Amino acid sequence: MNDFPKHIFKQYDIRGLVDTEITSELAYQIGLAYATFLSKEIAEGSQLTVVVGRDMRESSVKYQESLMRALVESGARVLDVGLVSTPAFYFSVGHLKAHGGIMVSASHNPAAYNGFKLTRANAVPISGDTGILEIARMVEGGKEVGRWEGGQVKNIEGIPVLAAHAEFEHTGKHPIKRMKIVVDTANGMGAQYMDELFKIINADVTKMFWDFDGTFPNHEADPFKPENTRALCEKVVELGADVGIATDGDGDRIFFVDDKGKPVAPAILRGLLAQIVLRDNPGATICYDIRPGKITRDMIEEVGGKPSVTRVGHSLIKEQMRKVSAVFGGESSGHFLYVFPTGVYEGPVTVATQILQEITRQGRSLSEIVEPLERYVHSGEMNFTVQDKEAVMHALKEKYHDGELNELDGITITYPFFWFNVRASNTESKLRLNLEAVDRATMERYRDEIVAFIKERE
DSSP: OOOSOGGGBOSSOEEEEBTTTBOHHHHHHHHHHHHHHHHTTSOTTOOOEEEEEEOSOHHHHHHHHHHHHHHHHTTOEEEEEEEOOHHHHHHHHHHTTOSEEEEEOOTTSOTTEEEEEEEEGGGOBOOIIIIIHHHHHHHHTSSOOOOOSOOEEEEOOOHHHHHHHHHHHTTTOOOOOOOEEEEEOTTSTHHHHHHHHHHHSOOEEEEESOSOOTTOSSSOSOTTSGGGTHHHHHHHHHHTOSEEEEEOTTSOOEEEEOTTSOBOOHHHHHHHHHHHHHHHSTTOEEEEESSSOHHHHHHHHHTTOEEEEEOSSHHHHHHHHHHHTOSEEEOTTSOEEEEETTEEEEOHHHHHHHHHHHHHHHTSOHHHHHGGGOOSEEOOOEEEEOSOHHHHHHHHHHHTTTSEEEOSSSEEEEOSSEEEEEEEOSSSSEEEEEEEESSHHHHHHHHHHHHHHHHTTO
């Protein structure tokens, strides 16, 4: 199959436009290639077992069917877990002891997109570096794909309930006082596990945009963008709620709004969660990505934890967590990762429960907990289209040569009063800038200086 767009095979998943870039035929070919790829990693004579799930997008049904047809023709035992959030899908791969799994979802992307997330056993992600690009080559026809006898599909019921309860059990069942909570799931999969959570805990819950709808009629399912949490912030203030919660399209990212209707910075939330986890795991290692969010490191070190900086990307953080035996990890974009018995992956039910437990434990409002932690001012992520990404980054290194340089992921340059990271997109001619400083004036000064420097070279 030579006529598919190669750029949809990305570092962390496969994602593209429905019916033009992602088609049923491509889904079928990915299924064949994935089965061949994974079969090389299992014991000889074993039957390949693969979990397949999907999100609420209308096109996800046909793509799941095409995937499963290919896997069955490849001789795999297919475990169809149906409509699930991505965290519940990850749980199912480990819980059902499968060799791997495929989730049909385009995560937080708009309605015109769909795609696939691929894992090995125990929900270990298959990334561009660890298999996606090889699968792309197989789809292109560079390698013959295998087909065996004995393939079959088995429908598995009840995974969302089991997954939510497993995440809740991970929190230690500390007390939670009754609170007024507003939740916006953006018509995405988060509603599924939030329904289960609010069967377990006693809360006054207001649900926003709850019905599954892959056209996202109310707003995009990406709470990282401020415009997509505006309605939630306003509703929290209107109702005098204690907390607001937002989830993304496939439910693997979670965000919070305090009682004043102000979004909680993911870096602060990550620091709070790290301190909670470190109470039960003193001195343990916590992973977080290299983009500015210095409060996380501060909070880890303040309670005796060991910070471990990673490259950007949830699959890369998960990989490093396993490598350094970390107990928790967090990405600046809202992925919060735990070491569950079934694998290392996102735990939004665990996050929500732990934050509600922490509000109860401290006896203070969420704003009272968060405001003292707002020590730094962040620019937000800024994107620039440039033709020669490496040349611009080299020029930045020369201009800021007297700062402390780190090249773990792009370039990170640190000064006493400000620090920034510039990374190149894997698939586009873009640079991404994140800058943080000790106060707003310093942030704005150096943000504007670096923005002007990059724009001169666009």
